[in-house]
Amino acid sequence: MIELIKKLPKAELHLHIEGSLEPELMFRLAKKNNIDIPYNDIEDVRRAYNFTNLQTFLDIYYAGANVLMTKDDFYDLTWEYILKCVEDNVIHTEIFFDPQTHTARGVPFAAVITGIKEALDDAKEKYGITSCIIMCFLRHLSQEEAFETLEEAMAFKDDIIGVGLDSSELGNPPAKFKEVFKKAKEAGFTLVAHAGEEADFSYIYEALNLLGISRIDHGVQSIKSAALMQRLKEEQMPLTVCPNSNIELKVFDSYQAHNIKALLDYGLNVSVNSDDPAYFKGYINQNFINLCENLPLTENDIITLVKNSFRSSFIDDELKEAYLARVDLALQ
Ligand code: ADE
Ligand code: ZN
Numbered sequence: 222m223i224e225l226i227k228k229l230p231k232a233e234l235h236l237h238i239e240g241s242l243e244p245e246l247m248f249r250l251a252k253k254n255n256i257d258i259p260y261n262d263i264e265d266v267r268r269a270y271n272f273t274n275l276q277t278f279l280d281i282y283y284a285g286a287n288v289l290m291t292k293d294d295f296y297d298l299t300w301e302y303i304l305k306c307v308e309d310n311v312i313h314t315e316i317f318f319d320p321q322t323h324t325a326r327g328v329p330f331a332a333v334i335t336g337i338k339e340a341l342d343d344a345k346e347k348y349g350i351t352s353c354i355i356m357c358f359l360r361h362l363s364q365e366e367a368f369e370t371l372e373e374a375m376a377f378k379d380d381i382i383g384v385g386l387d388s389s390e391l392g393n394p395p396a397k398f399k400e401v402f403k404k405a406k407e408a409g410f411t412l413v414a415h416a417g418e419e420a421d422f423s424y425i426y427e428a429l430n431l432l433g434i435s436r437i438d439h440g441v442q443s444i445k446s447a448a449l450m451q452r453l454k455e456e457q458m459p460l461t462v463c464p465n466s467n468i469e470l471k472v473f474d475s476y477q478a479h480n481i482k483a484l485l486d487y488g489l490n491v492s493v494n495s496d497d498p499a500y501f502k503g504y505i506n507q508n509f510i511n512l513c514e515n516l517p518l519t520e521n522d523i524i525t526l527v528k529n530s531f532r533s534s535f536i537d538d539e540l541k542e543a544y545l546a547r548v549d550l551a552l553q
Pocket of ligand 2: 237387415496
């Protein structure tokens, strides 16, 4: 099974580039940029990565992102993630970034997006890895601030395929961002949102009905509503599930208790993703391996999860077919 996981080409659809900041790079950038971080050494960092819920993680994740200051920092961050993609046979990736985390500290929007984009262009040239970039609004901030961010993003419209919604979910429902999502849609962005990660399934309904999203990030709480499950199945609405994240943030008590197999067996369009791999103990292959070691997933399940990742991606149909053919070829 592990061999199968490793040999299959994969797409990753739920990856926060700031969440791929490994402690080694964090220390290097902190020193270079003269930024204080609350850790003495790598061991110290690992000890701090002990989360009880989403918010305890976010506090540490935003503190870590403070070391990212220049275009080159964002290039290096993205390039390190690309090297993990090479290792894990990820041939297409759709990357989230949080502009507000950086612009609030005085880092120009242009430095962030250009650094990420240049690394992704080099990834295409050197490794043939394709990618797109999705900008997320921080939902703990106001809709007004999201509007300002959208305005700033318009100058980089060609480099950003979509708009998403992340950060503290509880108490910040999708409805809060209805108007800014409407404007993003009119501007031509594809829409996604984190929904039903920690908060209940009503957030998933809101994301679908009020924001008009075409992919749900996480969505694991959908299992609590039979009607919603039915709808997600009928629409084959993609759910980008992140197993390691769900365990580290205590959404489920254990891998054995994770519901991805149940969602899959019901016929939902789910894929496996790493979310914030530097914080959640592993990249995409490790997510698959942890599932296989703890749940009765079959080889066919693995193949379905991998094919779903391509089917649910935002690439054109021709490239989708080509990538699905590559999966079949790897299976021969
Ligand atoms: N930002 C980075 N990772 C996140 C997650 N899992 N949920 C919400 N916001 C995030
Ligand atoms: Zn996420």
